[in-house]
Amino acid sequence: PEAITVQELANRMAARGGEVVKALFRMGVMATLTQTIDADTAELVVNEFGHRVRRVSESDVEQGLEGTVDTDEELLPRPPVVTIMGHVDHGKTSLLDALRKTDMAGREAGGITQHIGAYQVQVAGGHKVTFIDTPGHAAFTAMRARGASVTDMVILVVAADDGVMPQTVEAIHHAKAANVPLIVAVNKIDKPGVNLDRVRQELLQHEIVVESLGGDTMEIQVSATKAMNLDKLLEAILLQAEVLDLKANPNRAAEGTVIESKLDKGRGPVATVLVQRGTLKQGDLVVAGAEWGRVRAMLDDKGRQMKDADPSLPVEILGLSGVPSAGETFVAVENEGRAREISEFRQRRLRDKQAAAAGAARGTLADMMA
Ligand code: GTP
Ligand code: MG
Numbered sequence: 001p002e003a004i005t006v007q008e009l010a011n012r013m014a015a016r017g018g019e020v021v022k023a024l025f026r027m028g029v030m031a032t033l034t035q036t037i038d039a040d041t042a043e044l045v046v047n048e049f050g051h052r053v054r055r056v057s058e059s060d061v062e063q064g065l066e067g068t069v070d071t072d073e074e075l076l077p078r079p080p081v082v083t084i085m086g087h088v089d090h091g092k093t094s095l096l097d098a099l100r101k102t103d104m105a106g107r108e109a110g111g112i113t114q115h116i117g118a119y120q121v122q123v124a125g126g127h128k129v130t131f132i133d134t135p136g137h138a139a140f141t142a143m144r145a146r147g148a149s150v151t152d153m154v155i156l157v158v159a160a161d162d163g164v165m166p167q168t169v170e171a172i173h174h175a176k177a178a179n180v181p182l183i184v185a186v187n188k189i190d191k192p193g194v195n196l197d198r199v200r201q202e203l204l205q206h207e208i209v210v211e212s213l214g215g216d217t218m219e220i221q222v223s224a225t226k227a228m229n230l231d232k233l234l235e236a237i238l239l240q241a242e243v244l245d246l247k248a249n250p251n252r253a254a255e256g257t258v259i260e261s262k263l264d265k266g267r268g269p270v271a272t273v274l275v276q277r278g279t280l281k282q283g284d285l286v287v288a289g290a291e292w293g294r295v296r297a298m299l300d301d302k303g304r305q306m307k308d309a310d311p312s313l314p315v316e317i318l319g320l321s322g323v324p325s326a327g328e329t330f331v332a333v334e335n336e337g338r339a340r341e342i343s344e345f346r347q348r349r350l351r352d353k354q355a356a357a358a359g360a361a362r363g364t365l366a367d368m369m370a
Pocket of ligand 1: 088
């Protein structure tokens with residue numbers, strides 16, 4: 001059950017703190033403004049003041065996010081969301097750039113692209129793949145720490161001439177912890193004298209057994225700079241996606257995760273979000289982290305204005321009250337009251353956490369002085 005300070009309760013009823021203290025006193029509860037009372041006591045006070053109680057607990061809010069369960073008929077196939085990881089200089093960015101050039105839709109649009117943290121590529125056969133370009137593993141860790149699960153699979157880039165390196169191992173651990181399948185992209189195979197067997201053996205030491213060694217991890221040999229075997233890599237991604245049977249209900253209020261965000265001088269708070277359920281529409285009211293607002297404009301990774309965004313599509317949204325953090329969830333809500341309620345709840349939770357952390361820090365300091 002939720003607890004609340006007397007002052008906070010007074011604020012929420014727009015009552016004077018002293019009046020609440022008096023009401024408590026009449027009920028036989030001695031409490032000062034800064035003291036915490038339990039939810040039941042608070043409810044009695046609220047009734048005393050002639051208000052109706054509407055408790056917003058964490059589970060209420062989270063239920064709002066999780067919402068109703070979608071039925072099988074409502075679930076439709078969605079594109080896979082793929083994160084590319086690997087050691088420094090093994091060619092992650094080059095590979096993403098190369099894959100992006102295979103985008104059929106992008107080519108039609110003239111190929112003028114802007115950098116956002118995630119983008120969707122349309123590949124042959126009408127299939128789509130969403131790539132997330134996490135700036136280093138720290139962002140991935142931060143997102144996971146917030147409980148955000150955005151990726152369906154990991155592409156592990158290993159440079160053939162360098163083999164398995166510390167950050168390769170880190171990426172393997174990330175994929176395992178996130179419990180998502182991993183596809184190995186052995187890159188730079190255009191370089192002379194590369195030893196593929198050595199790479200496979202090194203991967204084996206970290207329990208990644210590629211198909212050629214009898215395991216079930218797909219291994220694709222590519223060259224990002226020479227654009228070799230990119231089609232094979234995309235094929236492997238689509239094959240893996242098929243196995244995962246990825247689905248979402250597009251016909252509901254949108255939900256998803258903030259991938260990155262910034263405060264833009266001209267445009268105000270800008271958040272790149274990944275829609276994971278439902279369809280996000282321009283004009284929707286959304287709560288993202290503890291921020292909220294109406295989606296004033298929505299842009300895809302090619303800078304095109306979007307009217308709506310369906311599952312697995314990453315978009316930049318404008319119109320939020322502030323800048324949410326990466327890894328926080330967003331949800332479209334029906335009205336401003338609900339938006340404020342969720343936003344205030346999250347702000348309160350954030351303050352509580354900060355206060356708890358500060359308290360813990362003080363405790364440690366006190367321990368050290370003792
Ligand atoms: P960080 O972002 O710093 O971790 O590096 P990265 O993994 O993104 O590597 P990046 O794409 O920046 O490539 C590093 C270097 O490797 C660059 O000089 C690329 O030109 C080169 N490179 C990438 N892919 C290939 C390839 O397939 N063949 C060859 N020969 N060079 C490549
Ligand atoms: Mg890079």
